[in-house]
Structures are given as structure tokens and as C-alpha cells.
Amino acid sequence: MNAQLKKGVLELCVLSRISRSDCYGYELTEHVSKEMELATGTLYLILKRLRDEGFVETYLVDGGSGPARKYYHLTESGWQEYRKQYEEYMEFSEAVKRLLGEEKEE
């Protein structure tokens, strides 16, 4: 799949998953890679970027017998960003559909 297309939308997909419920890194990578083929390492880079921008926060949860897990949580500004990217994507994909539709009719 076109790498450029993928890149633009990944952040939106990550924000969307975290908006539904807090989750840890591995959980998120499994969730996304189920639908899309990609290097899961890039998801950690996205998570880091989101964290630097203040859109997500992290907290550690004791793993019991296993290692502690770093959970990601969407902040208030993260919600704003998610909404913004979501709307932008919807507008964009509608526009593309229309353009493709028009061309077909011709």
C-alpha cells in the first residue's frame, strides 16, 4: 500500500484507538497491525510524538508477575486533535470519493 497514504492516517488511527480506552504500547500495535501491514516500530515513534505534543499521557501499571506496562491516555488537547484530524480525514475522503465518482461517470 502507498506509504504516503498510510503515514498520514496512522496518527489518526492511533488517537482513535486510545480515545476508546487507555491501552499499552503492545496492545496498540497489535490492534493496528491487524488491519494494516506496517513496521510496528513506527507506531512507537507516533506514540512518542503524541506524547511530546501533550496529546497523550502515560502512566505505569504494575505487571504483577510480569514487567510494568506503560499505558497511554488521551488528554483533553489530544481529544481536540483527534476530532480535528478525524474531520479533516472525513472531508478528504469524501472529496476523493466524489472526484473518483465523477471521473467514472464521464
Place this chain on the structure above:
Amino acid sequence: MREQYMKQLQEALQHVSPEIEQEILEDFQAHFDMGLEEGKTEDALAEELGDPKELAKQLEEEYGRFEEPAVRDRVADDEAHSGEDGTYFYENTKGEIRVLDLDMVIADIKIVPSKDGVFRARYESSVSESRLNKRIQYSIQVCGNTFVAKEKANNVPHRCWAHLTVEVPGVFFDMDVKAVSGDILATGIDVEKRISMVTVSGDMEIADFSGEQMRCKSVSGDIQCTGGKVVAYSGETVSGDIAVANLECDHLECKSVSGDMKFAMGETQGMSIVVESISGDVDMPCKEKVSGHFGKRKYRSVIGDGKGQGKLKTVSGDITVTE
């Protein structure tokens, strides 16, 4: 295979700043741990994570190359002086520093604007203790435009003290300030992006600030913010009190468990406020009850032109809002 992959990754990350390198390595190690627990093989995990060189390249593109690895452990001699009396003084006249990253334990932190445009950071501690027992360690790093100061303190007796004073020139890009028991005092700070102040038990007092985002968090310390202008403000405590006055912002969110909250809206801002409280008192002008079922009461109020959006949540703290 895992060890080999992580080594490759570490090597590929050598041109990235040490903080970023550590963060990424930790995340990837955790990914391996989790994947192995789920039954995946090391080879499969290494493959799914992706090419270390490619990842490093993306990081370099986004965060820039960390140019002089040698700078990691020392700062140019003409810019930093560490006095015999345990004072550490750093100065940057080139106007390069735009990001602040402070990580203190016992030091009280004071941040003020620099009157002459020079960035300065002065750290002092009650030396006799630290010298004898090496219980307090202070280190700084300058990576590109970021000034990082870290304090490590182990089992420090109460009579020990430390102060960090930072003078900030012009408009900064980002500030990330952490203290454990130290207090934070900041006035007149202008940031492009984000100010983040976090303490465990230290109090914080911040006046006349501006930026896109302001975030104040404490466990038991009190938070006092006056006269600020931001897009989003968030305050969070467990038992510390929050007092905010004359704040201009579009989004406000404050949470506490037992800490009280006081908001004086002032003339600058109108807000639509939603308050949720379990057992605390809520004193707000024109408050209208939204819901009040067992356990949680919710109130709404519109103050002024109601343009901003505020959300206040507490368990047992008392909330007071005045115009």
C-alpha cells in the same frame, strides 16, 4: 535475535539525543517482553518492529541529529562554572536555548524572565552534606536548543536544601518542570507551546504566563495560577488545593480528589463550566443542577459570554467559582 536487533537499534540511534534514545529502547524492550509472553518468537518480533536504520532515520528527521556526542557529559568550559562551594552556574549568551527540561527532587525551582536576554541557570545546595555523602547530585546537559538539569537525591535529611534559579530570555518554546518536594515559583514566562509543571509534594505558584498549553499537576502540593493566557489549561491534584485567578483560556480542565478548588474568573474570560462533585460543596454563580443521582452531583453554569469551556471534577474537595 532480540539482542542482535536491540544492538543494531542502539547503534542506529547514536546520532539521536540520549533522552530520545532511552525512551525508544525502553519501548522496544517492553514490546519484546510482551510479544514473547504472548508466544511470538524473537525473530518474528524483530521483523515486525522494522528496520532499525529506517526508524533511526525518521527520528533524526523529526528531532534533528545530536551533533556532538562529546557534549553529552560536559558543557563548554566558558559557559559553565561549578564553584568550589557547590554552586553550579550555566550561562548561554547565544540565544540558543529554547526548551527547558528540569527534573529536580528537593531543589526549589524559581523561573523568571531574563532582563538582559541571557539564559542563566544557577544551582546551589547546602554543600557540606552533599560533599560528604554525595547524597545530592546535580548534572546538566545542553542538547541543541534544550537545557536539561537533573537532580538526584537519596535519603537526604530535612536540613539539606537546594535552589535552582533559571532566567529565561524572550519567548521560549517549551518548558517541562518537575520537582518532588521542591516548590516551583515562576513569573512572567512566555512559551510558544507548552508549560508543564509537576510536583509530588512541592507547591507551585505561577503568575503571568502565556502559551498554548499549561499543565499543572501535583499530588499534595498546592497549585496557584494567576494571570495567564493559554488555549488549554489543565490542573490536577490529589489532596493539594488549586487556586486559579484571571486566567484567559478556551479549555479548562481541573481534577482533584480531596483538594479544594477556587476559581476567580475575572473580567477577561467568559466560560461555560460543568462541575462534578461527589461529596464536596459547590459554590458557583447561577448554577443549575444537571444531574444528582447517588454518588455524583453535576452542575452547569454560564459565566460572562460563556465562550470558554471549563470542566471541574472532584471527589470530596470544595469548589468555589466567583466572577
